[in-house]
Structures are given as structure tokens and as C-alpha cells.
Amino acid sequence: MDPDVADAARLLRFGWQPRLLPGKDAEYLRLVRSWDSRPGLQAAVETIADGLGVWIVKVDPTVGIVCCAEADGPFELRTGDFLRQARAESQWSQRVIFAVALLATWRLCFPRPAHLDQLDRVARVSANEVMGYVDGLCDRLDETVDAFETDIDPPVDQPGLERAWRAWQRRGRAARTSDGRRSSRTTSALVARALGWMVDQGLLDKVGDDDGGTYRTRPRLRVLVRELAGTTVYEEVLALAGAVEPARADASSEDRPE
């Protein structure tokens, strides 16, 4: 049996354990250390992953293997499997808010593009910071719309044309249930879910309950964001920007990269 194929399958198996670091497992460490020097192993991993419907994002000596499922593959985790209440087609605003919370957390952990290249960067982020940050962005968008007097409210019969930031604003920040607890449909609850999910995915560690819940980045988040933000995610954003008329006809062109 080809040792590359056996090792490739072994390495791939760690892709399902996002919170495990190579430092904690001798076999894992051996495999990721030898990654760069074994083109045969690389090819074998790619082939097996391709067949399984898994996409290798990056193999990093400290972080280990970072991979994700391809669309419509057997290992794809769908939003609905996780956010049960957002499964219904009509609950897109919950899914969008979840995504906005993820992106806002990325941005707060890596405020400048250069931070993505700082190997030793450990950022802290709290749920309240994420809330305040997105609220501020939304207010700014509101002001731009007011300044340009653009009419962006959606037609009554086409709720899908509502702008994403309006959907964020429309949902309450916090709501007290009749027994004094927090309701799960508000933006703050969705932000808490998003942060908790990132902990499960080995991207963050929770350090305390201050400020709505405080989290610390794990190196995996930096690798993931660095590999995805500029490529797959950005392409999707460009496709969006092309499809939708921007809120500010003249000001947004300078914002968009060449």
C-alpha cells in the first residue's frame, strides 16, 4: 500500500476535529510537519478530499488541516441544521444577520488587512463590541442614504429587496421575555449564537462573560479568514455588488476595488 495514501486518509480524518491542534497529537503533528516536503501526500489528500466532496482550505503546521464541505456534498452542514428557527425559506433575515455577525467578528479581530499576516496575533472580541460595531455601520449607511436622498425602502410585495442593514436594524437589539430572560430572536441573541458556533468550530475560545461574552481568537481563525476573505467570499461579494444597484450610485465606486 502506498504510504502517501494511508497518511493522506489519516490526515484528512483530523479535518473533522476542528478544535484539535497538531501539538496535542503526535501523529497529527508528524503529518502536518511533513506536508510541505511531500508532494505525493499533498496530491493524495487532494484526490481523496475531492472524491469525498471536501475542500482543503489550508494545511498549516500550527493550526493543522483546515477544510470545509463542498456545496451539496454529503458533509455539508446547512444553516437550517444549526439554526433550527432559520430553516424556513422565509427566515432569510435570521440567516443574513448570522452571517453579518460572523463577518463583523472577523473584522473586529482583524481590523486591518495586515493583521491577517501577523502569526502571533491574538485578538479579543466581545458580543457587545460586535453589536455596537454593526449598529454603527448601519447608522452610517442610513446617513449616507439620507444625504443622497436615495429611496431604498422595499416594495411591499417584494420583501427580498430589503437592504440587509435595514433587516439588522429592524430586529430588536435585546428583548426581555416575560420571565426576565433574553429572547432568542433578537440581534444580540443571534450574535451570541454566531460566537458560540465559532467556538465549536475551533475559531474562538470563550474567556469570560464580561461585556456580553468575551472571546479570544485561535490561530485557526486567522488562517481561515486569510484564505477565504480575499478569494471565495470576496468573489461572492463582487457578484452581489454587480447584481444589485448600490445604495449610493457615485460614492460606492471608490469603495469597490479595481
Add this chain to the structure above:
Amino acid sequence: MNEADVERLLAEAGQRARERPVADRPFVPGGRASLLDPDELSATIWDDGDDPALLSGPAAVASLGARTRAVAYTRPLHELEANKGRLGGDAWARLNLIELGFHAIDVVALRMDFDAGARHDDVIAAVSALARLHDPHLPAATRVGERVLDGLITGRSTTDAEAHQGSYGSWGPDGYVAKRFDYALLTEHVDADGGFYLRATDAAITVLIGALELDVESAQIAAELRLSELVKRGLLTAAIEEAKRAGYRSIQYAEQLRRQLADARLYTTEPGTLAAVDTLVDHALEHVIDRYRSERSIIANVTATRDDAEEARNRRRANQLISQLQDCERRHQRLHKRLLRARGDFRELHAAQLAIPPAPPSRVDLERQILRPVLETSLDGADHLARLLFRVGASPAHPPMVDLGQLATALCAVPVDLDDLGTTVDDGQDDLVDAPARLHFDDDCWDRAEGLLEVAGAPVRLSSLIERAEATDDSGATAHLVAMLAAHAFDPGLAERLRVETGEDTAVRAVVRVGESFKTATIAGDDLLLSRAWLMAAQPPEPADPWAFDGS
């Protein structure tokens, strides 16, 4: 030319204008059929004008949307009032929920500081106190406070936390398009200690002072001019009203300033932000100091008026006015202190950000190139990206079954009874709960209710059962449940039971109206006669014997 000639000429001109077809007339105000002339007001001019501007002038049509929005902000208040019968029944008939709603917004607005707001319980207490003044015999006044607050807080009235909505029309190249807009009156926030507090939005304050969107600073200056004029002329009652409006204006101003400063903190290193913050703070300081000075001078004037006043009533009014003005003054003092600190805070932040080296050109700027475009796009588009992010941000999901060991365990597992209505609910989300449905009836309550109904072998009146239920349980829940079970007996689903429970006789509750009504401490309505009835299983018909002799 004498008067008769003038009249004749005018009459002739009017005649000529009427003879000309409407469509030929140029679309200018002078040539248009005058809306002030009753003879011209026929249906034809409305039908002929396909331009909506013809109806009442271009400016008026364009402002329809703005006016619709201004009125929409008051809708939550009207809905409270319209639904008070449903919310509280006859007991609330004497309450005016619109006033109570205004009062709630009032209390929240007045408690607002730069970064604080009003506590829920505080507002509920204030509203219920006023409700008790509306109706001294009001039962459970706290509930009034709670319902009013629920109606005003965004999204409490529906199951989802979504804002109050309205719709208005906008005119474009495609003609009339109905658009939706969302607004909030009171918003809920969580402070550093995890406590909840409320803030009133700009829209809510607008509703309070009944003004459309205006420049707040100019409005503040105008209000002061009016105020000092009223004081000079000794019109104290009007001055108190004006001072109150001025107070709301200063709350609104502080809120705007807070938002602007919070935004600027996000963009510390963008070119021009530092200068912009300087200008903002300078301007705000100047404005606040001006307000403070003119308030002081008005207070001095009012004090003089009060000291000269002969009548006790005038002195009392003057005192009221002074205390309101002092409240305004305190607000401005606090704002002033906060502004002095803002610039220093901002410069520190700016210096910290500048110490970081610039980025290599290859990396994307997460906010400018990803997050902002996503926020700006439509929900449709953002949903695509949300699904993508969710997939790529996660490691591959565990497949349902990967090896024989798991398969064996899974096959030997004790089956879980799944509810017909869905799968089991995730645990471990204790701090995140949906607003729970109120559970009226616990097991004891059911036992008591069933016990009471069980004795009802001989026909018995509902009223006597209810009285017995109330005697055993003073919370009223058992009585309520008994009443509901009795009502259910009107239609116990006979067809379904016969279908399911074939072959056996079953007992069902049967009920008929007595024709009288009754009233106990908790329940009132038509009295019913309850009894038990047996359903005999239908014997299947004997199969017919084709060879049997038919006697007829």
C-alpha cells in the same frame, strides 16, 4: 370702466375658459382649472389629469409620502387604544391608552442620558400610577403598564422581534409604487451589568413634540426665542409648555451627537476623521454653551417675574417653569462635560491606530470590501453569501454513519419517541429562550378539574361546578379549565372517536344550554348542563343471505 363692466368681462372670461376642453389647457397653475372655483370642480378634471400633480399641486403630492410616515409613527399608540377591549376587557374602558403611551415615552425620554436609559419596572410603575388616576377602581394596574410598554417596544406585539412597519407611496418613472418602511419607538438595550434598559428613538421624540423632521439645532434656538418672548409677556402657562418642548429637543440633540461620535470612533484612521471630529465637537460645544447661557438668562427673567408676582398661582407656575429650565440646564452641563472628554478619547484612539503599520496590498479590507457591501445589498443577495459563509466557515459535518461500531451502536440504541410535530429541541441554550407561552394549567389543576367533571354522572350545572372549583383553587385556574372543558364538550369530536375507538363503548361529556346565565368571581357566561353520555359501538350489519326467503 365701472364695476358692472368688470363683472361682465370676468364672466365672459370664465365662460371662455369653461368652453375650452380641459385637455387643451396648458399644465400651468394659471391656465389650469381653478380648484377654488366651484363651477370648475367636476369629475372630469380629476379623470383627465393623468399626472398626479394636477390633483393638488406637485409639491403636495411629493409630500404625501412624508406625511404618511409622520402619521405612521403614532400608529402603535392608536393600536393600543383600539385594542384595549381585547387587552383588558371592560375594566379598561375608562383608560386612555394613547395618553398612557405618551406618558411611557415621556418617562423613557426624560431618563435618557448619554449612555443610559430607563428601567422597565420604572416605566411600568409610572404608567400604572397614571392609569390609577384615570380610573381609581382599576384592578391590576401593573398589567396596564406592562401591556402599554409591550405595545411600544419594537416587535413585542408580534411573535418575531421585528419593528413596527408602515407603508407609503413613492412616485418614480413607473408611477406609483407602495414601499414599506420600519421604525421603532422604544428600543431595549443591555448594560454592562446585564440589566435591561430602554431608550426612546428619534421617531418617538418626534411623536412627542408633534413636529416633523427638522434641524434640531435651529429648532432649539427657535424654541428659546419663543420661550423668552413668552416669559417677557408673562404668559407662563404657554412658557411651561414651550420649556417642555425645549427639553425634548435637547434630549434629541444629545442622542444625535452620541450617534455621530460613536460612528467617528469606528473610523479613527480614515483621512479627515480627526478634523471632522474637531469640527463636530467645536460646533457642539459652541451650541451647548449658547443654550446654557440663554437658559440662564431666561431663568433669571422668570425668577424676577416670580418675585414680582402677586398671585400665588403665578408664583407656583413660575416655580414650575424654573424647575423645568433647570433640568434642561443640567442636561446641557452634562453634555458639555462629555464633549470636553470626547476629543481626548478620540485622539488617544487615533494615536493607537496610527502606530500600526500599513497593510500589504494583496489582502482585502474586511469592512470596506466585504462587510459594507453585504450590508448594502438586498436580503436576497445577502442570503446567498450567508449560506456560503456558513458552509466554508465550518469544518465538514459528521456524516450520519461512518463505521461499523457506530452503526451497531445506532442500531442497538433505544428508540427515541419523536413528537408528531417535529424533532426534539436542542438543549444547552438556557440563556437563549423563545418568549415562553404562558402555562396556565399544571398537572394538579388538570387533576382537580377532571375530578370535578368525573362526579358529574347525573346532569349538573356548570355554575355549580365552577363554584366548587373556585372553592378548591383560589388562583382561578381550575375554574377556567373546567369552563373550557365544558365548552369543548359542545363538540367532543364524535366522528373521530367513533373512527378510532371502534368496537368499544366510550363515555363522552355532553352539554346543553340551560338558557340562563351565571356569574362567579372569575367566570361569567351562559349556564350549561353537563352530563356523561355513552357512545355505543355500532354493530356491523348482518351480511345479507342471498338465499334467504323473502316473505314479502
